[in-house]
Structures are given as C-alpha cells and as structure tokens.
Amino acid sequence: MSARFTLKQLRYFVVAGENSSVTKAAELLHVSQPSISSAIQQLEESTGLQLFVRHHAQGLSLTPQGWQFFYKAKSLLNEADGLSQFAHTLGTEISGSLSLVGFPTFTSLIMPTVLKEYVGKYPAVNVECDEKHQQEIIKGLINGKYEFAITYDMQLPESIDFIPLITLPPYAVVSTDHPLAGRSSLSIHELAGHAMVMLDWPMSREYFLSLFISQGIDPNISYNAQSLGMVRGMVANGIGYSLFNTPVHSNVALDGTKFLSIPLEEDLMPLTMGVAKLAQSNLTPAGSAFVDELEHFAKQILSPANHEKLKKVV
Amino acid sequence: MSARFTLKQLRYFVVAGENSSVTKAAELLHVSQPSISSAIQQLEESTGLQLFVRHHAQGLSLTPQGWQFFYKAKSLLNEADGLSQFAHTLGTEISGSLSLVGFPTFTSLIMPTVLKEYVGKYPAVNVECDEKHQQEIIKGLINGKYEFAITYDMQLPESIDFIPLITLPPYAVVSTDHPLAGRSSLSIHELAGHAMVMLDWPMSREYFLSLFISQGIDPNISYNAQSLGMVRGMVANGIGYSLFNTPVHSNVALDGTKFLSIPLEEDLMPLTMGVAKLAQSNLTPAGSAFVDELEHFAKQILSPANHEKLKKVV
DNA sequence: TACACTGAATAAATTTTACTGATTCATCCT
C-alpha cells in the first residue's frame, strides 16, 4: 500500500493551512493560486477527509480533522527535508558511516593507528572495518558493502582501481635456534632446502610460492598454517622457517617463544599494499579523508627517520 | 529549504535497490524500465550522490552512500504510508482525537456522564472538552478548533447547524427563608417585585432579561454574579431569587447553605440545548459517535421514568 | 440596497513532466 499523495501537495496544503489562505500560500510558494487550490482538492480527494472549511471572501480554516492531518503532514515534510539534508551532508561533509575492509595481515597492523587518528579528527563518522580475504574483498567492493579496501594489488579485476601506498618485499623468519639464525641476510635458494611453514591463505600461498617459482625452485613445505598466529608459533618452535611480507613489530609468538626476521638477498617481487575501490564509484568525503589519512601514514612509514625503525623490525 | 525529490522517485529507487535490478523493479511496480531508470537518475542528480554502481549485463548494486540513503528513504516511505493510513483511519474509524466545547452551565452537568460512557466504548479516541461562552464557541467552530459544540440555539449564525437535544424551561430558585419559599409554583410577575441575582454572562443575561421583557416587566436586579457558584451562594444566602434553566442536582451552595427550586406558571420561552456544528463540515466517525451518545443521553433524560426525577430536581 | 472588494473555485490553454516502445550499447556467459 503506497501513499496516494505527493510531497508537493502536502507542502502546498501545509502552507495554506498555516496561513489560512490559498492566495497567501501561493505568494509564499511562488506559484499561482489555482495550483494551491487544486493541490488541496487532490489531497481531500485522496485522503477522503474534509481538510478545510471555506469562508467566502475571507480565506479558509482547517477543520478538526484537517488539523490532525496538518500536524502529521508537517512532520512528514520535516523528515523529507531531513533526508534531503542528509543526502547533501553525505555528499559534501565528512560524516555518516564509512564501511571498510582490509586484508587480514596488515589491517590489524595499520588500522589501529590510522583509525585512532581518524576518529579523533572526524568524530562525526562512524567507521566499520572488516577483515576479509581477497575474493571477499572484491565481492564486497562490487556489491557496495565496502567503500574501499586496504589490500594488495593482486587478482583485482579491471573494474577496480588501485592506489599504491607502500611496497613490501618479502623477508624470512626463523626460530632463534634455527641453523640459519645467525645470518644477517639469506638467499631464497638456501631456504629452499629447509622445512617451511606456509601461510595457507588463498592469495598469500600463491604469492609466496611464486617467489620460489621465479627462481626455478620449490619450497619444502612442512606445515600449512591456517592463521598468522599459527605461523608465528610454528616458526618460533622450530617447525620450519617462513616468509613474511608485512612488517611485524613483535618477534614473539603467542606462547612466548621468539623468532628472528632476516632480509632476503634476491630482488624478489614485492607486494604493493594500497587502497582498492570501484573505478566507477566516487569516494564520499568521509572515505576520501580516510584515504588521505592512509597516505599520510604510508609517507610517514617511508620517511628516512622511520626507515631505520622499519628495517630493524623487519 | 524543501526536498527536491518526490515520493515516487524514492519508491522506484528503493524497489530497484532491494532487487538490485531496474528491470525487476519495473515489473514489480508495473511501469516500464526507463521510468525506473530515469527516476534513479533524477534522484542521483538531486541528491548529488552516486546511489548505484551499474554492472553491465547483470543489474546494479547500491554504493555505500546509496545504502545509507536507501535506509532513510525507505523509512520516509514508511512514514508516508503511515500518514496515508492515518488519514484513512481518521475518515472511517472511531479514533484519533476529538475536540469539543460546551456552554459552561451544562457542560459540567452532562459531560461527565456522557464522556464516561464514550471513552469506555471508544478508548481509541482522545477527547478534549473546553467550556466557553457563546461567542468563543462560534469562533472555535468556525476556525476549526472544535468539531462541534454543546450549547443553546441562540445567536448562532447561518453557517452553523443546530441539532436540538433537550428543551429546558426556566424556573426560579430562592433561599429556604425567602418569602416565596413555600410556594409550589410562581408567576414571573410576582418575582419581578423581589430582588434578583442575575448571572452576568453574555448570552444568559440577555435570555433571562428577555423573559421579563416578554411579559412587559423589568426585573429588580440586586446583584450581578460572574459565576454559577456565586449565584447559588447569593441565592442561598437570601440576597435575592434567581432564574435557572439547567437542571441542578444539588440544591446546596458551596458554603453549605440551601436553596429551593420552584417552577414558573407562565409558558416562558424555553432554551433548547443541542449540538452545534459548521454546516459545511462533516463530522468524523469519532464525532458522529459522540453525538449519538449525546442523543441517547437526551432521550434517556426525557423518558417517562426519568421525567419525575428531573421534575423533582427542578 | 447597492456596489466595490475579497478570495476561492473553475475553465481553458499551455508548458512541463512522466511514461512507453523501440533501440542501442556494453558486458557476461557459453
């Protein structure tokens, strides 16, 4: 069941009611007097109510039922204006809600920092952030669940734009008592001989494998881990080495055991992290501001001052 | 600032959004596909938002901002339907609010009884009842403040219809120690010689004076009282007799002193109490039901069984 | 009582808007 009247009719009616005059309403609304007249008649027709009593030569006045309808009509008009306002705000101001998604490895790494900064600057925005794997991210972008994603530039279809933020080369992690533990750098060829713990995630697996393939070798996978925490635990406990990509700020596994990060000697394909969004869709002001924040964050991380810090961590 | 969109555009948009399809929406709404298409474009134009992402050959989906607008648009449509529903209910069911007014003398006399019956039968109606003098009653009817009035058929303009309910002849009231106290009936000519307490209300004063004038005599007014309570007190304390018109169920003044009611011998012009409403305006179902209740009440009062009771009181 | 005035309703003409059917266009799916 849908409403049989239009917002315009309601507006004409309300102004006429407020002024007890069709002519006055016509002036205020910059339309002709018959326009108001007919809008009121149509409303009376569609509601089945007698809204006005006509006083010849001295305007008209609302009937008791007219008054009841009047107040509710006015309130509906207010809400319509509110929606109009909301749309305008959404398109011009940093407010509303912002729905994001990130690839798990570094969402939990960078979001806390960036989010804290962002909500401090723009408290009017309600940010929601999911962690999903690449396929889910792409789906979410396409069906409009997320405004943009923070992820790697891999497997993205044509329809998705990618704005690079930071490029991350792979590096090895080993336990403190691993045979290669003392080394300040490693060749991937050396690693291939040892047992490896593989992060068994859709995109990650393919990427790390491709690093070996690019060198014409195969890794010796001893364990397929389903989570980052498992990889860290397995590595720290000496089950095997692993390859990481995202800077890790703590070299301690969940069970307290430690592991070491060692750079690789070869110039292996790095992964580029950045912002992915639908090519067709424009960012909201809120989304745009968030991307700015991310770019600022990336620049900071890549500054000379932080370069050392980053290296040390890696 | 007024909304730049129409309810129809919102409806088309919402259905398209719910189905992620313009074509599907067109089918559901029984309009052509281009109608939906253009409504969406107009909405995007007027809000300045990109509401949908178009997927070639596989429909479209809402953008994150589209979703935000969607929920609010849907809620506005619900409220519009609610208003539509409300108007329909107001015109067909006994509900909503009912605003009445009555002439003071008997509003407090009959309303408690009738109102109790009415709210018991129709709890969905919110009844408000004022007490006003005739001029205010007429104004209130004309400007739509009251749906109808319970008053006398006096000074009513052409534009107001009157439905008679009960006809009330005047009678005298005197203190228990008044010279005329023992009498079972009186002539108005006898009264004219004594001091009279006049209820100094706009319409009442003119009516009671007219009774004397119709007999070619003048009353001897010793006091002009501004309220019914004062009249009763003055009469009971012997300041003078007075004339009443409405049946009084208690012959005790506020200060505890008593007075007597005595019928008049002449056939003086009675006042007719009834329902007054604007000729042009129709009663709501709620108002109509109230008038029915009043008519029922009047019939009951005039029934043979209650006739004696009424007489005794008068 | 007449006569100008007020203000809503009506009529007719016009412009504006909404809607449709046919077509195009870009993309997906075999």
Place this chain on the structure above:
DNA sequence: AGGATGAATCAGTAAAATTTATTCAGTGTA
C-alpha cells in the same frame, strides 16, 4: 565469436501541473 542480459538512450505520446483569465459567493461600506 555469438547469443543473452540488462541498463541507458531516444523519440513520441499521454498525463499532470501550472497559468491566466474569469466566475462566483459572500463581506463590508456608503
């Protein structure tokens, strides 16, 4: 590649909204 899908576009038409001019019922004043 080729058929299918589904939104956008276009041109024509139907339907509304709006306007100017007029009518009509009543008010208020001389």
